Amino acid sequence: MKNKKSTSIQTKPFKSxxxxxxxxxxxxxxxxxxxxxxxxTHIKSLLAHKQVYVDGKQVSQFNTSLTVGQEVTxxxxxxxxxxNLPGIKIMYEDKDLIVINKAEGLLxxxxxxxxxxxxxxxxxxxxxxxxxxxxxxxxxxLDRDTSGVMMYAKSQHVQELLQEAWNTNVTERTYLAxxxxxxxxxxxTISSYLRESKAYKVHSSRVxxxxxxxxxxHYETVTSTxxxxxxxxxxxxxxxxxxxxxxxxxxxxxIGDKKYGSTQNPIxxxxxxxxxLAFTHPTTxxxxxxxxxLPGKFRKIFPNALKDQEQAxx
Numbered sequence: 001m002k003n004k005k006s007t008s009i010q011t012k013p014f015k016s017x018x019x020x021x022x023x024x025x026x027x028x029x030x031x032x033x034x035x036x037x038x039x040x041t042h043i044k045s046l047l048a049h050k051q052v053y054v055d056g057k058q059v060s061q062f063n064t065s066l067t068v069g070q071e072v073t074x075x076x077x078x079x080x081x082x083x084n085l086p087g088i089k090i091m092y093e094d095k096d097l098i099v100i101n102k103a104e105g106l107l108x109x110x111x112x113x114x115x116x117x118x119x120x121x122x123x124x125x126x127x128x129x130x131x132x133x134x135x136x137x138x139x140x141x142l143d144r145d146t147s148g149v150m151m152y153a154k155s156q157h158v159q160e161l162l163q164e165a166w167n168t169n170v171t172e173r174t175y176l177a178x179x180x181x182x183x184x185x186x187x188x189t190i191s192s193y194l195r196e197s198k199a200y201k202v203h204s205s206r207v208x209x210x211x212x213x214x215x216x217x218h219y220e221t222v223t224s225t226x227x228x229x230x231x232x233x234x235x236x237x238x239x240x241x242x243x244x245x246x247x248x249x250x251x252x253x254x255i256g257d258k259k260y261g262s263t264q265n266p267i268x269x270x271x272x273x274x275x276x277l278a279f280t281h282p283t284t285x286x287x288x289x290x291x292x293x294l295p296g297k298f299r300k301i302f303p304n305a306l307k308d309q310e311q312a313x314x
Contacts, residue, residue, distance in 0.1 A: 028062035056130035148274025161282035172278035178271030179252040187220040
């Protein structure tokens with residue numbers, strides 16, 4: 001992966017004291033109970049010098065609320081580890097999951113032949129730098145050359161909760177695609193059966209075929225130039241290469257997608273971006289919605305597209 005913006009996050013390796021919260025309480029009271037040999041002044045100093053972490057996040061407020069199951073860690077001064085996250089921007093993180101904006105060119109998870117950094121491996125390093133026992137679990141994937149919002153779980157239990165109720169808990173999964181030409185219908189639904197060949201190419205059939213899985217895609221044209229259109233795509237199903245194949249099906253392949261019929265690549269990347277992901281949090285049951293900006297390379301063709309939505313989000 002080349003020319004990707006790199007995010008450096010400093011984090012402490014927790015090699016000293018770690019305590020599990022067993023009753024709901026406030027941080028100061030908890031620290032006094034867990035550190036009976038330390039004075040109140042010393043504990044305030046730990047907070048002031050940013051040496052106290054709750055679930056891996058630095059905390060300095062003495063009245064921070066704690067809930068059962070959280071972990072409070074006392075770090076060691078300035079003993080820091082820097083974790084580099086090229087191609088990843090963390091949009092949201094809590095004790096159960098982490099939501100990122102992935103750059104194009106970065107694999108979600110390693111392939112059989114791949115050994116380079118992946119979003120999975122980078123996030124694993126990031127979490128283990130906070131605590132050696134932290135782990136990361138795959139919930140869904142984006143193609144290497146597709147950018148945008150995706151999430152990972154921090155435990156197998158949360159992974160299972162998300163995957164088992166994916167179709168009901170995910171309330172919106174919207175992509176933006178730049179396609180060749182102008183679709184005849186401004187909005188439409190594409191339905192077919194998709195089957196992957198031994199050559200790892202997905203083929204589409206309007207009728208059921210052995211090994212085929214039904215895929216349904218809804219699209220709407222946002223804006224067009226003489227040569228290209230920006231379309232908003234919502235997935236009813238989430239099959240491998242679904243959007244790419246369905247855009248080819250209607251005669252308007254995604255730019256830069258040579259595998260599925262594109263003959264032009266004016267932005268030097270695949271014209272597909274995961275724009276919005278909205279879902280019900282698996283444990284808190286809160287409704288969460290994450291929207292990314294239109295990628296800069298997309299704006300080379302559509303400089304004013306979606307400005308109103310992005311301003312409203314701000």
